[in-house]
Amino acid sequence: MSFSFELIAEDKQARAGTIDLGHTKVETPIFMPVGTNASVKAILPCMLKAVGAQIVLSNTYHLYLRPGIETIEKLSGLHRFMGWKRGILTDSGGFQVFSLSDLRNINPEGVYFKSHIDGSNHFFSPEYVVELQYRWGSDIAMVLDECPPYTMDKSYVKKSLDITINWAKRSIRARREHTVNALFGIVQGGVFDDLRKEAAIAMKDLEFDGFAIGGLSVGEPTEDMYRVVPIVNEFLPKNKPRYAMGIGRPENIIELIGMGVDMFDCVMPTRNARNGTLFTRFGVVNIKRQQYRDDDRPIEEGCGCYTCRNFSRGYLRHLHKAKELSFYTLASIHNLYYYINLVKSARKAILNGRFRSFKDEFYALMKEGEADE
Amino acid sequence: MSFSFELIAEDKQARAGTIDLGHTKVETPIFMPVGTNASVKAILPCMLKAVGAQIVLSNTYHLYLRPGIETIEKLSGLHRFMGWKRGILTDSGGFQVFSLSDLRNINPEGVYFKSHIDGSNHFFSPEYVVELQYRWGSDIAMVLDECPPYTMDKSYVKKSLDITINWAKRSIRARREHTVNALFGIVQGGVFDDLRKEAAIAMKDLEFDGFAIGGLSVGEPTEDMYRVVPIVNEFLPKNKPRYAMGIGRPENIIELIGMGVDMFDCVMPTRNARNGTLFTRFGVVNIKRQQYRDDDRPIEEGCGCYTCRNFSRGYLRHLHKAKELSFYTLASIHNLYYYINLVKSARKAILNGRFRSFKDEFYALMKEGEADE
Numbered sequence: 230m231s232f233s234f235e236l237i238a239e240d241k242q243a244r245a246g247t248i249d250l251g252h253t254k255v256e257t258p259i260f261m262p263v264g265t266n267a268s269v270k271a272i273l274p275c276m277l278k279a280v281g282a283q284i285v286l287s288n289t290y291h292l293y294l295r296p297g298i299e300t301i302e303k304l305s306g307l308h309r310f311m312g313w314k315r316g317i318l319t320d321s322g323g324f325q326v327f328s329l330s331d332l333r334n335i336n337p338e339g340v341y342f343k344s345h346i347d348g349s350n351h352f353f354s355p356e357y358v359v360e361l362q363y364r365w366g367s368d369i370a371m372v373l374d375e376c377p378p379y380t381m382d383k384s385y386v387k388k389s390l391d392i393t394i395n396w397a398k399r400s401i402r403a404r405r406e407h408t409v410n411a412l413f414g415i416v417q418g419g420v421f422d423d424l425r426k427e428a429a430i431a432m433k434d435l436e437f438d439g440f441a442i443g444g445l446s447v448g449e450p451t452e453d454m455y456r457v458v459p460i461v462n463e464f465l466p467k468n469k470p471r472y473a474m475g476i477g478r479p480e481n482i483i484e485l486i487g488m489g490v491d492m493f494d495c496v497m498p499t500r501n502a503r504n505g506t507l508f509t510r511f512g513v514v515n516i517k518r519q520q521y522r523d524d525d526r527p528i529e530e531g532c533g534c535y536t537c538r539n540f541s542r543g544y545l546r547h548l549h550k551a552k553e554l555s556f557y558t559l560a561s562i563h564n565l566y567y568y569i570n571l572v573k574s575a576r577k578a579i580l581n582g583r584f585r586s587f588k589d590e591f592y593a594l595m596k597e598g599e600a601d602e
Numbered sequence: 603m604s605f606s607f608e609l610i611a612e613d614k615q616a617r618a619g620t621i622d623l624g625h626t627k628v629e630t631p632i633f634m635p636v637g638t639n640a641s642v643k644a645i646l647p648c649m650l651k652a653v654g655a656q657i658v659l660s661n662t663y664h665l666y667l668r669p670g671i672e673t674i675e676k677l678s679g680l681h682r683f684m685g686w687k688r689g690i691l692t693d694s695g696g697f698q699v700f701s702l703s704d705l706r707n708i709n710p711e712g713v714y715f716k717s718h719i720d721g722s723n724h725f726f727s728p729e730y731v732v733e734l735q736y737r738w739g740s741d742i743a744m745v746l747d748e749c750p751p752y753t754m755d756k757s758y759v760k761k762s763l764d765i766t767i768n769w770a771k772r773s774i775r776a777r778r779e780h781t782v783n784a785l786f787g788i789v790q791g792g793v794f795d796d797l798r799k800e801a802a803i804a805m806k807d808l809e810f811d812g813f814a815i816g817g818l819s820v821g822e823p824t825e826d827m828y829r830v831v832p833i834v835n836e837f838l839p840k841n842k843p844r845y846a847m848g849i850g851r852p853e854n855i856i857e858l859i860g861m862g863v864d865m866f867d868c869v870m871p872t873r874n875a876r877n878g879t880l881f882t883r884f885g886v887v888n889i890k891r892q893q894y895r896d897d898d899r900p901i902e903e904g905c906g907c908y909t910c911r912n913f914s915r916g917y918l919r920h921l922h923k924a925k926e927l928s929f930y931t932l933a934s935i936h937n938l939y940y941y942i943n944l945v946k947s948a949r950k951a952i953l954n955g956r957f958r959s960f961k962d963e964f965y966a967l968m969k970e971g972e973a974d975e
Contacts, residue, residue, distance in 0.1 A: 266924040266926055267920065268921055271931075299896075300896050304898050304916045305898065310914070310920075311917065522673055525678065541682075541683070543673060544677065544683050544685070547673070551641075551668060554927060555641045558927070
């Protein structure tokens with residue numbers, strides 16, 4: 230295993246690059262489908278390849294609780310376990326401990342929490358979370374952090390940031406015992422410009438392979454997100470990848486690519502798919518609507534995904550109404566294909582020095598589509 | 603469209619043949635996956651092809667209620683609707699009217715019933731059911747019949763049979779207005795040998811393209827099934843295919859192939875898959891069991907299905923426990939592959955004149971497997 234990042238092209242702030250994970254490569258900017266429980270919901274690995282996924286995200290918190298580290302080790306690591314030979318990034322579990330588990334108790338040592346599955350007691354330290362991710366063979370591991378809720382005041386966010394920075398330093402030390410794979414730091418600091426700057430400066434000199442921007446899309450207004458990302462990116466080193474965690478809507482991704490972010494993950498394409506909300510260049514198709522009952526067109530005219538090449542809106546609406554499991558798969562295939570190819574098109578535009586006009590076209594088509602509805 | 607059946611080989615009572623549907627061929631004996639709502643549950647058409655399915659079954663009752671005949675016609679027929687270019691057989695809806703709907707009222711004209719979805723009132727006549735199946739482009743249509751519950755006494759079954767025979771004659775007349783595609787008659791008669799004989803004799807001279815044996819696997823002891831099938835087959839013409847509806851367990855299928863049945867359908871492989879019950883040559887694997895937690899072997903050693911080629915029992919158990927949608931797909935792929943290939947192997951054995959030893963091996967492996975558990 231190894232890790233390197235090569236910056237290939239820049240178009241104003243937007244960047245195109247390649248991450249080499251040793252056994253596989255990832256072209257940035259990249260969208261990473263989310264496979265919380267070592268499975269992208271309703272999607273098999275062969276379909277992930279078909280929609281063009283190069284790397285998926287899985288969750289330390291979930292995998293640690295179920296099936297557990299011993300099982301994944303006995304089953305030869307996460308890649309073999311989930312039948313996925315391309316890249317795997319694992320989240321540290323920080324976000325899930327704070328959003329899913331009951332009764333967490335954070336202190337400078339780490340965090341005590343109760344499992345959301347069976348109420349059992351557990352403890353995560355920064356060192357243990359690094360160890361877990363190396364043991365199951367993640368290509369890119371994330372440090373443990375605290376992601377404070379948007380509603381918290383500045384003094385809480387400052388105290389939380391101090392802990393997160395301290396944990397980052399401990400993670401770097403823990404990483405020295407595990408020479409394989411990559412480790413990313415996480416920049417927190419809420420919606421406070423000076424804290425974001427402080428966080429970015431504290432992180433940038435640590436020996437991380439890349440940097441995530443955390444604590445976004447947690448309820449804050451979009452303008453806050455668009456304001457703090459450039460502040461952070463100003464201080465992050467140019468020669469390392471930048472990853473905006475949990476972002477987001479297609480327009481959020483386009484905007485953040487324009488601000489120099491390289492990596493994205495979000496449950497939105499798969500979760501919205503299961504709710505019947507399908508993304509297209511022309512805006513969203515709510516497949517539940519009566520108007521699609523006898524509609525023989527694909528979800529999106531000209532889309533190259535398996536779903537659009539083979540099935541009509543009318544059929545998909547029928548499957549949704551009949552609660553057929555195939556609906557979840559077909560809708561998720563389309564939405565993932567849309568997200569991955571949107572970001573791939575952005576990359577192409579950056580390589581050709583025309584990201585600005587790509588962005589204009591993106592918004593123009595969206596607007597046109599809205600007029601149709 | 604056209605229909606023909608060629609009997610290629612006989613090995614005692616067992617038969618191997620080919621059904622030519624004009625646009626596609628079906629090699630008999632054949633197992634047909636069930637796609638009740640124009641979708642085999644949790645399985646996409648590309649996977650159906652990969653597991654070797656040549657023809658699938660869909661349900662007139664369900665399709666008529668949802669999405670309805672107008673929608674399927676507007677969306678260019680059932681093949682285009684469900685994205686499936688190979689064969690489609692549609693059940694007449696008789697079985698579902700009697701098993702699913704509330705307040706059905708049968709009379710010699712047809713059957714009044716209430717939708718199990720919204721309670722709305724509907725009427726099926728033999729003529730209308732034939733028309734429906736032709737209108738949505740089914741390759742093989744089934745006649746409307748009454749399938750009396752196993753608990754009914756002989757006088758009820760006799761009266762019911764008279765109606766079913768009368769409906770069969772009306773179906774043949776209705777079919778003359780629709781010259782395309784195939785129509786199969788259905789032999790009823792419950793567990794009463796003389797009624798089964800009467801039913802077979804009444805059907806055999808009607809201009810059907812094939813014959814189904816209905817009213818099996820409705821709660822009767824297996825010995826009743828194994829006794830009435832040969833009685834019926836004795837009177838059915840040799841040059842037309844025979845289809846045992848809703849059968850069944852792997853051993854039922856093997857036994858009935860040995861009695862000269864050519865076609866099978868059953869929800870068992872897909873339904874049991876979703877419950878975590880996986881079929882193998884060595885018996886059943888209940889993937890929920892703790893013993894499979896760290897088991898790196900495939901469901902079945904040597905199985906060529908996508909699931910067995912890529913995933914361990916331990917991973918499948920994890921997906922099942924985490925209620926991941928991919929579990930239903932992976933388990934259904936394996937079970938369908940098992941069923942379809944079991945019947946394909948039986949066909950090969952018949953072509954080689956060694957069906958008897960094939961059957962012996964089938965039972966020997968099962969027994970060996972049971973000893974392991």
